[in-house]
Amino acid sequence: MASLKKKQGSSYKGGGFVIAAVALFLVLTINSLMLLITYQKTSSIFTTTSKEMNLINSANGQLVAANTEVLEIVAGIGNMDGHINAITAMFEGIREKLDNYEKIEGHDEMALRRFRYARAFIEAYDEKLLTYQIRLNASRNSRDEEADKFLAQIPYIYQEEIAPLQLNASEMMVASISIGAASANKRTAESIRFVYFIVSILAVVLVLGEIAILLVARYTRRSIDEIDRKNAQFAEASSKLMRSREKMEDISTLNILTGLKNRYALEQDIGSRLADSQFNIAVFDLDGFRQINDMYGYDFGDEYLSQIAERLRNEFGAFCDLYNIAGNEFCAVFNREVSDTQAIHYVEGICNAMASPYTIFNLTVQLTVSASTYHYVAGDCLNLNSLLVKMDGALRYVKRQGGGRIQEVMNI
Amino acid sequence: METVRRKHLNRLFAGVIALSSVCVMTGCGPRNAASQRPAAYGAKIVVIGAASGEQFWDSVQNGTKEAAEEFGYEVIYRNAKSNNDIDGQIQLVHEAIDLGAKAIVIAPNDPIKLDEVLQEAADKGIVVGTIDTNVDTENENYNGFVTYHIGSANASGGQIAARQAINFLQSATDKAAIIGHSEASVTAQQSVNAFRGQLTGLANQQAALAAAEAAKKAAAEAAAKAQQENGGEGAPAGTNGPNDAQQGGAPQGGAPQDAGQEGGAPQGEGQQGGAPQGGAPQGEGQQGGAPQGGAQEGVNPVLTVLYCNDDIDIAKAQALELLENSNVKVIYTTSAHATRGVCEAVDEMEMTGKVAVIGFNADDSEMNYIKSGTLTGTIIQNPYNIGYLGVFYAGRCINNERVSANVDTGITYVNKNNLKNAEIQLMLDPSGYVKEHWKDVK
Numbered sequence A: 001m002a003s004l005k006k007k008q009g010s011s012y013k014g015g016g017f018v019i020a021a022v023a024l025f026l027v028l029t030i031n032s033l034m035l036l037i038t039y040q041k042t043s044s045i046f047t048t049t050s051k052e053m054n055l056i057n058s059a060n061g062q063l064v065a066a067n068t069e070v071l072e073i074v075a076g077i078g079n080m081d082g083h084i085n086a087i088t089a090m091f092e093g094i095r096e097k098l099d100n101y102e103k104i105e106g107h108d109e110m111a112l113r114r115f116r117y118a119r120a121f122i123e124a125y126d127e128k129l130l131t132y133q134i135r136l137n138a139s140r141n142s143r144d145e146e147a148d149k150f151l152a153q154i155p156y157i158y159q160e161e162i163a164p165l166q167l168n169a170s171e172m173m174v175a176s177i178s179i180g181a182a183s184a185n186k187r188t189a190e191s192i193r194f195v196y197f198i199v200s201i202l203a204v205v206l207v208l209g210e211i212a213i214l215l216v217a218r219y220t221r222r223s224i225d226e227i228d229r230k231n232a233q234f235a236e237a238s239s240k241l242m243r244s245r246e247k248m249e250d251i252s253t254l255n256i257l258t259g260l261k262n263r264y265a266l267e268q269d270i271g272s273r274l275a276d277s278q279f280n281i282a283v284f285d286l287d288g289f290r291q292i293n294d295m296y297g298y299d300f301g302d303e304y305l306s307q308i309a310e311r312l313r314n315e316f317g318a319f320c321d322l323y324n325i326a327g328n329e330f331c332a333v334f335n336r337e338v339s340d341t342q343a344i345h346y347v348e349g350i351c352n353a354m355a356s357p358y359t360i361f362n363l364t365v366q367l368t369v370s371a372s373t374y375h376y377v378a379g380d381c382l383n384l385n386s387l388l389v390k391m392d393g394a395l396r397y398v399k400r401q402g403g404g405r406i407q408e409v410m411n412i
Numbered sequence B: 001m002e003t004v005r006r007k008h009l010n011r012l013f014a015g016v017i018a019l020s021s022v023c024v025m026t027g028c029g030p031r032n033a034a035s036q037r038p039a040a041y042g043a044k045i046v047v048i049g050a051a052s053g054e055q056f057w058d059s060v061q062n063g064t065k066e067a068a069e070e071f072g073y074e075v076i077y078r079n080a081k082s083n084n085d086i087d088g089q090i091q092l093v094h095e096a097i098d099l100g101a102k103a104i105v106i107a108p109n110d111p112i113k114l115d116e117v118l119q120e121a122a123d124k125g126i127v128v129g130t131i132d133t134n135v136d137t138e139n140e141n142y143n144g145f146v147t148y149h150i151g152s153a154n155a156s157g158g159q160i161a162a163r164q165a166i167n168f169l170q171s172a173t174d175k176a177a178i179i180g181h182s183e184a185s186v187t188a189q190q191s192v193n194a195f196r197g198q199l200t201g202l203a204n205q206q207a208a209l210a211a212a213e214a215a216k217k218a219a220a221e222a223a224a225k226a227q228q229e230n231g232g233e234g235a236p237a238g239t240n241g242p243n244d245a246q247q248g249g250a251p252q253g254g255a256p257q258d259a260g261q262e263g264g265a266p267q268g269e270g271q272q273g274g275a276p277q278g279g280a281p282q283g284e285g286q287q288g289g290a291p292q293g294g295a296q297e298g299v300n301p302v303l304t305v306l307y308c309n310d311d312i313d314i315a316k317a318q319a320l321e322l323l324e325n326s327n328v329k330v331i332y333t334t335s336a337h338a339t340r341g342v343c344e345a346v347d348e349m350e351m352t353g354k355v356a357v358i359g360f361n362a363d364d365s366e367m368n369y370i371k372s373g374t375l376t377g378t379i380i381q382n383p384y385n386i387g388y389l390g391v392f393y394a395g396r397c398i399n400n401e402r403v404s405a406n407v408d409t410g411i412t413y414v415n416k417n418n419l420k421n422a423e424i425q426l427m428l429d430p431s432g433y434v435k436e437h438w439k440d441v442k
Helices: A002-075 A080-103 A109-142 A145-253 A263-273 A289-296 A298-316 A340-355 A384-400 B002-027 B055-071 B086-099 B115-123 B154-168 B186-230 B241-248 B312-325 B336-348 B364-372 B383-398 B422-428 B430-437
Strands: A279-286 A320-326 A329-334 A358-360 A363-365 A369-376 A406-409 B044-049 B074-079 B103-106 B127-131 B148-151 B175-180 B302-307 B328-333 B356-360 B377-380 B406-408 B412-415
Touching: A002 A080, A002 A109, A002 A145, A080 A109, A109 A145, A109 B055, A109 B422, A109 B430, A145 A263, A145 B055, A145 B154, A145 B383, A145 B406, A145 B412, A145 B422, A263 A279, A263 A320, A263 A329, A263 A384, A279 A340, A279 A384, A289 A298, A289 A363, A298 A320, A298 A329, A298 A340, A298 A358, A329 A340, A340 A369, A340 A406, A369 A384, A384 A406, B044 B055, B044 B086, B044 B383, B055 B074, B055 B383, B055 B430, B074 B086, B086 B103, B086 B115, B103 B115, B103 B383, B115 B127, B127 B383, B148 B383, B154 B186, B154 B328, B154 B356, B154 B377, B154 B412, B175 B186, B175 B312, B175 B336, B186 B302, B302 B312, B312 B328, B312 B336, B328 B336, B336 B356, B336 B364, B356 B364, B364 B377, B377 B422, B383 B430, B412 B422, B422 B430
Parallel strands: A369 A406, B044 B074, B044 B103, B103 B127, B127 B148, B148 B406, B175 B302, B175 B328, B328 B356, B356 B377
Antiparallel strands: A279 A329, A279 A369, A320 A329, A358 A363, B377 B412
């Protein structure tokens, strides 16, 4: 039992570590999932950002190239048609890239705002160039005084109307690129911060969980130990109780003075046999024993009875169960193997043994013994009392006759 | 004993796994997300404007504010009391240094007097940038403490104004007057000198063309007369007269010689005036130029240059005096206050349409005068972008990025005809324009 409990206790302790391992596995799994999600999120940010940056950088590159073409027109360098065609193509490309940039979702608010400023200047710049491109073509074709005047004014037109738009468009574009780059870094950093946040929470949960499991396991182990200790105490107490009970049972069925079984034990032993068994039983009584008690005291009488019991147990214990059913009254229930004749023989032997002289406290005493024997046949008596009444009747008869002899109880 | 040892090993194993996972989970990746931020992130940038209570500087401030929002800088914006408040600006620079600014962006009200304090800031590792106006970088004591300058070329403004003004000078007797906002102001001086030089050159060129035309006409008449007298024989001698006249008839004296405030080749602007030389204008360098060499006399279209100390009432009084007592057909002003004073005078004299007023900068008042016709036109800068780029460049410098030393944000001319054009609205109020066209922009 104790071993079983110990086994159960040790199994539970191992369970704590299993739970810890499962928790650890779950946390690591969640962590891995989080990292995967974050990787995908970061990857998406990188893709979007790189798309944004490519478009805006490319648009800016074309804007710079267009600016160069415009300056060459103003300076009168190179082929005019070539410049105009190049500018037209570049602005078509810029417009396309700006449109594509707008189509991307999830722009940073600040980057988009600066992009809009850049776009506003670029569109105004484009429109202004278109206006003057038409006039330039017309002037180049006509070459009249008005056209010459216009051509001569080109540097001033550039200074007053084109340069401000050109310059601000470029600067706003550069600012937009810077904000876009900063925004990409910011979004990436936010993503990483998010990972740190989640992972930190998981880590804290993990550590706290492990600590909690260890504490619970320790507490449980202590509780189990306490229960084991209580169980041991209980088992010990139970054992003691059993022993006390057995002792009490012994005390209740034994005559403390002589060590022989008492009348209660007799009833237990043969009470249930009365209805269906036959056996030989005899009752013995020391004649005049009361006078011994009165003359030498109860201690003397008790020692006298004790020695008689000891002798009977030694000499006849193998053939019968011996009882001390009352003060100086003994009873012998013979074994099944003992025949009726042998029983008579043993009764006489017991009488002789009891009637022998005994030395008690250096004083020798000897009393005669009256006895009654009964060859009991199944169903003769309803209970032990009626049996003993019969036997006591026979014994009283012998006593009345002067004692010192054996009287057989007759079957009815 | 074996059980106890196994128990300890189990604990140790669990502890190691837990700690390892914590280390793995918290230790991987970049050490610090904040480390990806540029150095300028959160940096304190102090912007010091030239004057309080002017819409120009309100727009500059708006630009600095949006740049701060977009790049994550801490911008502290301060204005001097007025364009003449030099001591106030020195005090503000000291305060900026004490505040621990990483950059100071300033519109210096004096080209030299702020050198010492700005040098002190630069010596402490503070980025110094200038907007709108600059310190005198030609000064022998200047050692390059200004990292960048963002602004419009005031001289270009003067030139553009002059090219508009010439259209209102129909004869040599028609004059232009200039009312500058401050004689001490660098911007005023640059603008005034450029206007005067450009206008003088154009007037002389116009006079030369007129003279050539007249000479050509006279030669033609002389030829016709000679033909009549000679009975139509042969070509008259001197038929090349017009060519001679055209080549030599232009005033050859270049700048007028009546020195003083008026006339003369503008000093400090290089050679200015005259016809454009082709190609892109050269800014502060050789601009047009009066006809080179030759005759000693030329046209001087500029009657006078006055300064109003950026006071509306003084400007008005000066304009009233000019309108009452001279043949001034054009008045050029170099600030919003000066423009307003002149417009009030023109209205008071009921001379709208009879005198052209060309202003510099634009606030609501100037826009209303353009709409009413009192103000013929005005030179506008892009104050929003000046402020925005001033802070943007400051951040780039703090991040140790290379930037242009000088950024011209452009200047243009606005009048009643182009007032509503997109490019003008963008220059006047880019923030309002963008927000009107894209409702999602905040």
